Amino acid sequence: MSEFRDLRNAVVRGDVVAALAAVRKALEDGDDPLHIVSEGISPAMTTVGRLFEEGDCYVPELLMSARATKEVFAVLRPRLAQTGTKPVARVVLGTVQGDMHDIGKNLVGALLEGGGFEVIDLGVDVPPERFVAAVRERQPKILGLSALLTTTMTGMKTTLEALRGAGVREGVKVMIGGAPVTGGYSQAIGADGYADNAASAVDLARRLIGAEPPQTAEG
Amino acid sequence: MNQQQWETLVAVIRGETLRPLPTAFIIDSPWLPNWAGHTILDYFTDERRFLEDNLKAIRAFPRALFLPGFWSEYGMCTEPSAFGSVSVWEPDEFPFAKKVLRSPAEVDHLEKPNPRKEGLLPFVIKRLQHLQAEIEGAGHQIRFAVARGPLNIATFLMGTTEFLTALKTDPERMHRLLEIATDYLVDWIAYQRECFPSIDGILLLDDIVGFVSPRDFETFGLPYLKRAFDTDVTVKFFHNDAPCKACAPLLPDAGINFLNFGVQHTLSDMRAWTGGKITLLGNLPPRDVLAAGTPADVERAVTEMLSAVEGHSRLIPSCGGGMPPGVTSANIEAFIATVDAVTG
Numbered sequence: 001m002s003e004f005r006d007l008r009n010a011v012v013r014g015d016v017v018a019a020l021a022a023v024r025k026a027l028e029d030g031d032d033p034l035h036i037v038s039e040g041i042s043p044a045m046t047t048v049g050r051l052f053e054e055g056d057c058y059v060p061e062l063l064m065s066a067r068a069t070k071e072v073f074a075v076l077r078p079r080l081a082q083t084g085t086k087p088v089a090r091v092v093l094g095t096v097q098g099d100m101h102d103i104g105k106n107l108v109g110a111l112l113e114g115g116g117f118e119v120i121d122l123g124v125d126v127p128p129e130r131f132v133a134a135v136r137e138r139q140p141k142i143l144g145l146s147a148l149l150t151t152t153m154t155g156m157k158t159t160l161e162a163l164r165g166a167g168v169r170e171g172v173k174v175m176i177g178g179a180p181v182t183g184g185y186s187q188a189i190g191a192d193g194y195a196d197n198a199a200s201a202v203d204l205a206r207r208l209i210g211a212e213p214p215q216t217a218e219g
Numbered sequence: 220m221n222q223q224q225w226e227t228l229v230a231v232i233r234g235e236t237l238r239p240l241p242t243a244f245i246i247d248s249p250w251l252p253n254w255a256g257h258t259i260l261d262y263f264t265d266e267r268r269f270l271e272d273n274l275k276a277i278r279a280f281p282r283a284l285f286l287p288g289f290w291s292e293y294g295m296c297t298e299p300s301a302f303g304s305v306s307v308w309e310p311d312e313f314p315f316a317k318k319v320l321r322s323p324a325e326v327d328h329l330e331k332p333n334p335r336k337e338g339l340l341p342f343v344i345k346r347l348q349h350l351q352a353e354i355e356g357a358g359h360q361i362r363f364a365v366a367r368g369p370l371n372i373a374t375f376l377m378g379t380t381e382f383l384t385a386l387k388t389d390p391e392r393m394h395r396l397l398e399i400a401t402d403y404l405v406d407w408i409a410y411q412r413e414c415f416p417s418i419d420g421i422l423l424l425d426d427i428v429g430f431v432s433p434r435d436f437e438t439f440g441l442p443y444l445k446r447a448f449d450t451d452v453t454v455k456f457f458h459n460d461a462p463c464k465a466c467a468p469l470l471p472d473a474g475i476n477f478l479n480f481g482v483q484h485t486l487s488d489m490r491a492w493t494g495g496k497i498t499l500l501g502n503l504p505p506r507d508v509l510a511a512g513t514p515a516d517v518e519r520a521v522t523e524m525l526s527a528v529e530g531h532s533r534l535i536p537s538c539g540g541g542m543p544p545g546v547t548s549a550n551i552e553a554f555i556a557t558v559d560a561v562t563g
Contacts, residue, residue: 014387055464059430060383067384100315103379103430149313150249150506150544179461180543182507 004040011044014064016071023072033079045114049199066110087118089141089209092134094122096155101148104178107198115202128162135168141209147178157189173208220288221358232476232498236532239563242555243284243535250542258311270350282555287363287422291343298367299375301338320377323389326396334407344414364411364418368425369443372400401443420454429461436466444473460540467492482539486528502539509538510545514553521557
């Protein structure tokens with residue numbers, strides 16, 4: 001795993017400048033953009049997620065890694081499009097209606113993107129009908145619903161009901177997360193899965209669509 | 220909180236082990252109005268309902284200490300409102316405050332609000348002043364000045380993602396933002412104390428400290444919390460139900476002597492991390508057990524929680540966070556009865 005070590009280290013450190021320099025160098029050296037994602041960015045974000053789960057990395061550091069990933073993807077995306085590379089899957093994310101909190105959603109989005117998923121972020125305070133429209137129009141394999149408040153988490157149930165009412169529930173896996181959300185709540189409202197932190201949300205997304213787990217950035 | 224309840228609370232904080240232990244809960248708008256049969260918006264806008272709902276809870280559970288007691292609040296909107304943040308109200312949802320800072324650079328133009336005149340703060344004070352005679356007539360007093368903490372206020376103004384990112388990208392400006400938030404907080408606490416001389420405690424709520432590393436807490440959390448708590452009151456009460464391990468060892472340095480924390484940690488761990496210097500209020504799972512469980516589940520979980528911690532000094536059983544929506548009277552009764560049975 002010495003390949004892309006600079007890139008991986010820069011992403012883990014959240015060093016945007018170094019990450020951009022490393023990815024540009026890799027492209028200049030003729031590396032395949034997909035290879036850069038699968039061997040550089042994806043293992044780095046897996047490592048960041050693991051460090052976060054183990055309490056060795058905190059939210060600001062995770063956000064900085066996410067920021068580095070986002071900048072690197074902005075460079076890689078046109079190259080990936082040219083090569084016809086497909087993402088692992090498309091995910092639509094949003095914080096449910098009445099809830100303005102974005103931190104959990106943003107972290108999940110960054111880690112999913114780092115893991116090779118295409119992420120469409122609908123933002124915060126998203127009404128059920130917008131989720132329905134996004135599922136209908138963008139046809140994601142996964143819909144991720146976030147809520148931070150006990151008073152707004154009921155928006156997840158309402159959104160699932162809206163998906164069923166619109167006849168689009170069967171075509172998409174729905175995963176939920178956020179501080180007040182539990183596995184019991186996920187089952188009770190008929191979601192497909194629940195993750196209790198951003199890193200495990202990526203594992204859950206992979207499980208829901210039967211994707212292979214990624215490697216980590218050790219070494 | 221009546222005089223006897225206050226003395227009970229202070230006795231535990233001073234290290235007395237009471238038998239049975241008192242039970243206490245933080246109660247506010249997520250639980251109280253719906254439990255009493257009203258919407259959240261009616262609770263916020265109708266002083267009579269505010270008073271009656273609080274008295275109803277106190278009378279229904281005379282053995283419980285309700286903290287901070289007659290909490291005059293407008294959810295998360297109270298403190299940000301004075302900065303010009305728009306408060307958004309739904310009929311029966313927790314209100315939220317819209318951001319006012321679109322970039323870290325806008326901190327340069329931020330002014331410290333005047334808590335006597337701006338935002339919802341005069342409404343907080345007036346509500347209590349209008350009801351003060353009745354509250355005191357019922358045998359209770361206003362004991363706590365209450366506010367969201369400096370990091371929490373900063374995230375309301377900027378957004379959580381933006382603030383936590385800017386701690387890394389623009390630390391000087393974030394210090395400036397925290398200075399302004401803390402200056403405002405100090406004024407706001409002083410004004411509450413001036414209006415209600417019976418206040419002898421401060422409650423600050425700040426979950427954002429739970430998201431940062433020990434080093435960042437020492438840099439961006441501790442100095443500001445220390446200043447906010449630097450007042451001559453008996454009870455310095457802090458709530459953070461996000462992860463608490465990183466900040467716990469330094470909380471006594473902020474002057475905090477009473478802590479409500481979440482379910483991520485055990486009572487024993489928290490006692491060890493805080494060096495036994497802080498009275499712990501916790502920490503039954505609020506949603507999975509207290510709200511979603513049966514009275515039998517509550518009895519079992521409270522028994523396990525109390526059995527797992529060695530010695531019951533500086534401990535007040537509660538849930539890990541404020542009382543969540545949907546907790547039934549039967550579950551509260553089960554909680555109190557179990558604490559009595561296990562610690563009596």
